[in-house]
Amino acid sequence: MERRSKITPILLLAPAILIFVFIFVAPFIYLIFQSFWHYETSYVSKQVFTLENYIKLFSDPYYWRIYWRTFRLSVISTLITMILAYPISRMISRMPPGKKGLVTTLIALPMIGGGMIQAMGWMTMMMPYGAINGILLSLGIIKEKMTFLGTETGILIGLVQSFIPLMSLPLIASLGAIDPTLEDASKSLGASPLRTFFEIILPLSIPGAVSGMVLTFMANLTMYVTPSILGQGKIQVFGSFVYQQAISVGNWPFSSAFSLFFLLIMGVTAFLSSWITKSIQKSIYKGNEA
Amino acid sequence: MKKFSMFLLLFVLLCVASTVIASPAEAADCNWDEATCEILDGADFGGRTMVVGVWGGTIEEIYRKYIIPEIEAHNGKVEMLLGGTSDRVAKVYAERENPTMDIAYTNMFESAKGIKEGVFEVPSADAVPAYADLYDVAKIDAYGMSFAALGIAYKPEAFEGEPDWPDLWKPEYKGKIAMSTFPGSDSEGFLTIAGYLAGGDDTTPDLAFPKLAELKPIPLFFANLDELFMMMDKGDVVAAAVFDSYTRTYIEQGANVKFSYPKTPGAIVTMDTLCIVNNAPNRDMAIAWAQMSLSPIVQEAFAREIYFGPTNSKLVLDEEAASKVIYGEEQANSLIRMSTYMTDHRDEIVERFNREIAED
Structure with missing residues (x-):
């Protein structure tokens, strides 16, 4: 009887494990092997061990610039998204349940359409004679039209808009879980709204903020559609470069090496961000206890 | 029995007749050429x-x-x-x-x-x-x-007469010549033209890239002609190398754009x-x-x-x-007619394009 109870969970998990192995682990192992193969011509590689792809990757600063640009844009985008999403999430978290559900759905709605539709919409608005320049010119804020397409600013605008829902959803959940009586207690003891926010709301919402930031940061790092459309081929980031190398050029060994090293960077970044966040959380709680 | 035999005979005759009638009808329904039919x-x-x-x-x-x-x-x-x-x-x-x-x-x-x-x-x-x-x-x-032929789609008001390839390099058009995204037939063809104008051909990237870089800043790397013709209409772009077939569609729909089949060194066939x-x-x-x-x-x-x-x-x-x-x-x-050089050396060509042309 006891033996059956041990086997049952394994049997129940077996389909998921098999799918995971075939869909994720096996291609990943293949990717590792492929990164050590020799590129002959487009879409054709020779299965001989070589380090040439990694030597090319580490010896040429051009590829490091792509990594650095991707990382920099992701950090800036995540921070701006966080700053914009926080007040929205705070407002939604205080709404009555029915309204809260409706507004949360509305916030998440752009995600249903996918990144392509959003990026195409932004492209039309960011064109030299698009809506953004039109509004800024007509209001007299700018004298000459600004260039958004093919610039990092344009990509950032698109990324921030795309990921506000991703940041907001965990924040809404986290802020909504804070007991409202804590706020009342703080106020009744004479704390100002600012002090209540920094000493009660912010520390308690950190788990949601961290989840949102990690999700958004990772999504930013691997974004392909928005930089491709709004970058117009001028701004290479990780996603657009890997697509170009793998699909247009057909250099699968190098694109594998480029992706694997980036994966390593992402892993280290995720670990570091998690460690830093835990440290901040601990220091806040310690400060509050003191 | 006799009646049954008659019915049977009639039935068989009808079946044969229907088959005979149906076959020519099927053949007559084939509207394709003989080999396809x-x-x-x-x-x-x-x-x-x-x-x-x-x-x-x-x-x-x-x-x-x-x-x-x-x-x-x-x-x-x-x-x-x-x-x-x-x-x-x-x-x-x-x-x-x-x-x-x-x-x-x-x-x-x-x-x-x-x-x-x-x-x-x-x-x-x-x-x-x-x-x-x-x-x-x-x-x-x-x-x-x-x-299809790769030629020049241009804004009529920006040129006196039909432009030729060398005209795109004139100082008054600097920063107003767009390109399609790279790699692609249009952009590879345009790179080839740059090679020819620099004294080489489609197998001389060392000549072609510096010549193409003279056009920088490239105002637009277009993925579709809607983008290109919108910017051309507003005057931010005056010309681009594109294929005649796609441009003709826009011209027939009344877009303010014309197409030129250049002579020096010529249009490129694809x-x-x-x-x-x-x-x-x-x-x-x-x-x-x-x-x-x-x-x-x-x-x-x-x-x-x-x-x-x-x-x-x-x-x-x-x-x-x-x-x-x-x-x-x-x-x-x-x-x-271009050779397969660009396809055979795509990795090197794309790398050079990324560094020497795409980045401002």
Whole structure:
């Protein structure tokens, strides 16, 4: 009887494990092997061990610039998204349940359409004679039209808009879980709204903020559609470069090496961000206890 | 018993009569050329689904109108995989041991490479009879599907007369010449022109890249002509190297744009091709598709609806339709034909483009 109870969970998990192995682990192992193969011509590689792809990757600063640009844009985008999403999430978290559900759905709605539709919409608005320049010119804020397409600013605008829902959803959940009586207690003891926010709301919402930031940061790092459309081929980031190398050029060994090293960077970044966040959380709680 | 025998005889006679009547009707229903009708006659695709990788838009619509109903009438189904040439070629190579695609449309450089490397079948009239009817220039390493010429789409107010390639390098147009995204047939063709103007050809990137870089800043790397013509209309772009067929569609719709076939060193010819994937899972269907696709009926639809120059020598276009496309072998041969150098050295060319042209 006891033996059956041990086997049952394994049997129940077996389909998921098999799918995971075939869909994720096996291609990943293949990717590792492929990164050590020799590129002959487009879409054709020779299965001989070589380090040439990694030597090319580490010896040429051009590829490091792509990594650095991707990382920099992701950090800036995540921070701006966080700053914009926080007040929205705070407002939604205080709404009555029915309204809260409706507004949360509305916030998440752009995600249903996918990144392509959003990026195409932004492209039309960011064109030299698009809506953004039109509004800024007509209001007299700018004298000459600004260039958004093919610039990092344009990509950032698109990324921030795309990921506000991703940041907001965990924040809404986290802020909504804070007991409202804590706020009342703080106020009744004479704390100002600012002090209540920094000493009660912010520390308690950190788990949601961290989840949102990690999700958004990772999504930013691997974004392909928005930089491709709004970058117009001028701004290479990780996603657009890997697509170009793998699909247009057909250099699968190098694109594998480029992706694997980036994966390593992402892993280290995720670990570091998690460690830093835990440290901040601990220091806040310690400060509050003191 | 006698009555029963009479009924039986009558029944047999009716069955024979219906078969005799039905057969000529079926043959008479075949609106294709003789060779296509022979392939389709009695074909039963057994409910199988063939996969065709092709561009979307009007090309897809033409196939849905002319070919897919015929495949379905013979108990077959078609799944269209829409996208660009690179997407298809990457998929065909990735699946080369176990292909799922039956037909892949590519450009002439990818088809030549694919045939050489064994991912596409070597074209032959034994497999696809329409191959025998193609112009010789459309038979080089491919089932040639259509011709187009790379020339200059320009804003009429910005130029006095039709611009030639060297005009785009004049100082007054600096920063106003757009390019399509790279790699791609248009942008690779334009790089080739830069090579020619610098004293080389399509195999001299060392000459071509510095010449192309003289045009910087490039105001737009366009992925579609809507973007290009919108910016041209506003004056931010005055010209770009594009194919005549696609530009003609916009001109016919009244866009404020003109097209020039440059003389120095000339316009570049390109050819879209149809490739039967080696070991295609539905080869019989692929052959029927290829035969119909290259037939005069479909070629005429392409010529009239999206201004693709026909490759089938049996198709005769009237004067008006002929004036809007690359028509006939002589005209196709009069244009510059690029070698496979760019395809063979794509990794190096793309790397150089990324660094020397794309980045401001």
